Amino acid sequence: MKRLELPHQLADYLCPVNGLCDVYEWKTGKRIPEELIFYSKAGFQMISQKKAAVPKMIFMGQGSIGKREYEFWKGIIGYEVIAGEGKCFRTTWKNVRELLNQDIPVILFGLDMFHLPYQGKFYHKQHIPGHVVLMIGYDEANVYVHDNSKTEVQSIPIAELELAWEEDYIGISKKNAYFGIDMKSPETDxxxxxxxxxxxxxxxxxxxxxxxxxxxxxxxxxxxxxxxxxxxxxxxxxxxxxxxxxxxxxxxxxxxxxxxxxxxxxxxxxxxxxxxxxxxxxxxxxxxxxxxxxxxxxxxxxxxxxxxxxxxxxxxxxxxxxxxxxxxxxxxxxxxxxxxxxxxxxxxxx
Structure with missing residues (x-):
């Protein structure tokens, strides 16, 4: 059993960076506004793949959520990323617990809200993949997370987490994707x-x-x-x-x-x-x-x-x-x- 006590704020529709901002505030006592982190990647990309279902994919931004986003900011904010994806749930669950035991919060990436009990609007009603939460604790039955849409710490039964995490997410991440945020010496300016x-x-x-x-x-x-x-x-x-x-x-x-x-x-x-x-x-x-x-x-x-x-x-x-x-x-x-x-x-x- 392990539980970290981190500050947390609501940030509707900004789940990919909400946990990152929680960790920064935990380490510095100051909070970077999520919207400045998330919306700052405006730009343009044209992805050409002749054999893809969409042979020309136009994005009005210059970075994806997930690994690229966390890698982009790590040298600027000052943290290390310990990442994994595509492994079986048993191995992944062991890895994220080990990170928590080292006081490293873990971003759990690409979850389907269909399997998150606290998301009452969607739980066992509608599949909403691609959700992102910050894991701050666990015990023998549950994982404890910060969710950008909830003020309090939320619990997810481990069996539901396995189901929520079992699919790849639209070419951005593989199943069971996680990012440990080891923020030892963050920039304070x-x-x-x-x-x-x-x-x-x-x-x-x-x-x-x-x-x-x-x-x-x-x-x-x-x-x-x-x-x-x-x-x-x-x-x-x-x-x-x-x-x-x-x-x-x-x-x-x-x-x-x-x-x-x-x-x-x-x-x-x-x-x-x-x-x-x-x-x-x-x-x-x-x-x-x-x-x-x-x-x-x-x-x-x-x-x-x-x-x-x-x-x-x-x-x-x-x-x-x-x-x-x-x-x-x-x-x-x-x-x-x-x-x-x-x-x-x-x-x-x-």
Whole structure:
């Protein structure tokens, strides 16, 4: 049996970084706002895989949740990651207990809420994969966690945890994925942490050495996109457009009612989180940022509106099975590029 006592705060829809911020507060007595960590990876990626179900996957960000996110921040915040995935539950359960016994909290990644008893809305009712919690304790029957949607410590029966953890998560993680956060000597200057992370992402967007990431990736996409109607089948284009739509949800990836026929009840504008990032920059500019953050926020707010306009057009194309006029979107993507560039340059000029 082991139980760590960590501070905790609610952070709706920010489960991938909520535990990380709990650990930081535990070690320093100060808390980095989750929204500055989570929404700061705005950008662009175009993943091309000829044999994949979606041969062109467009993401309006420059980093995935999970391993890449924790690796991105570790050298900036100051922690080590002890990670594992894909092993059998018995081995994984042994490993995470050993980490807890060393006073290392563990992020449990890719859980299905269908098997989490405290998630009453979904427990044994609806499969919601990809959830993330922070493991702070265990005994012979339960694991004890911080959940971003709950104020108090929650318990998960070990048998339910095994079921919740038994599937891979959409190419981001394998089953039984975990990340021990060993934060021995964290950086205590939170403004430096936030500015360094946001600045590093801005540099990646503006000067990526990779042709599919950042501004280079967006330029490449704009050059290719008009020809996709002659390269891909209607079914493939349907998947490409739908993927773009889904992953521009500002709160979470989600297809809108016009395509899915389902209403989640979540207010989820398709602005690729630019609205959320802009709000965070304005909210925290005096505490963690610079005056140029407000200028950057205005550009991100506008780029979010442009993304939403593109998505609305894509929704109509998918609903009407009409993909013959992609050229109409090129001016929008070019305007998007200008606002994104101005926003990231404002950040670097802070």
């Amino acid at each position: 939170m403004a430096w942490i936030v500015q360094k992370g946001i600045g590093k992402n801005a540099e990646t967007y503006l000067s990526s050495p990779l042709s599919f990431i950042g501004q280079r990736g967006l330029d490449r996409f704009v050059g290719e996109f008009p020809e996709w109607k002659n390269i891909f089948s209607e079914e493939e284009l349907q998947k490409i457009y739908s993927h773009f739509i889904e992953y521009t949800g500002s709160i979470l990836p989600e297809l809108p009612y016009e395509i899915s026929g389902r209403r989640s009840g979540i207010i989820n504008p398709h602005r690729a989180s630019r609205d959320k990032f802009a709000q965070a920059l304005v909210k925290h500019k005096d505490s963690f940022g610079e005056r140029t953050w407000e200028d950057a926020a205005r550009h991100f707010q506008k780029s979010g509106e442009i993304i939403e306009e593109i998505v609305n057009g894509f929704i109509g194309d998918v609903a009407g099975h009409s993909f013959r006029n992609p050229e109409k979107y090129i001016p929008l993507f070019q305007a998007l590029k200008k606002h994104e560039e101005d926003a990231f340059r404002n950040i670097l000029n802070a």
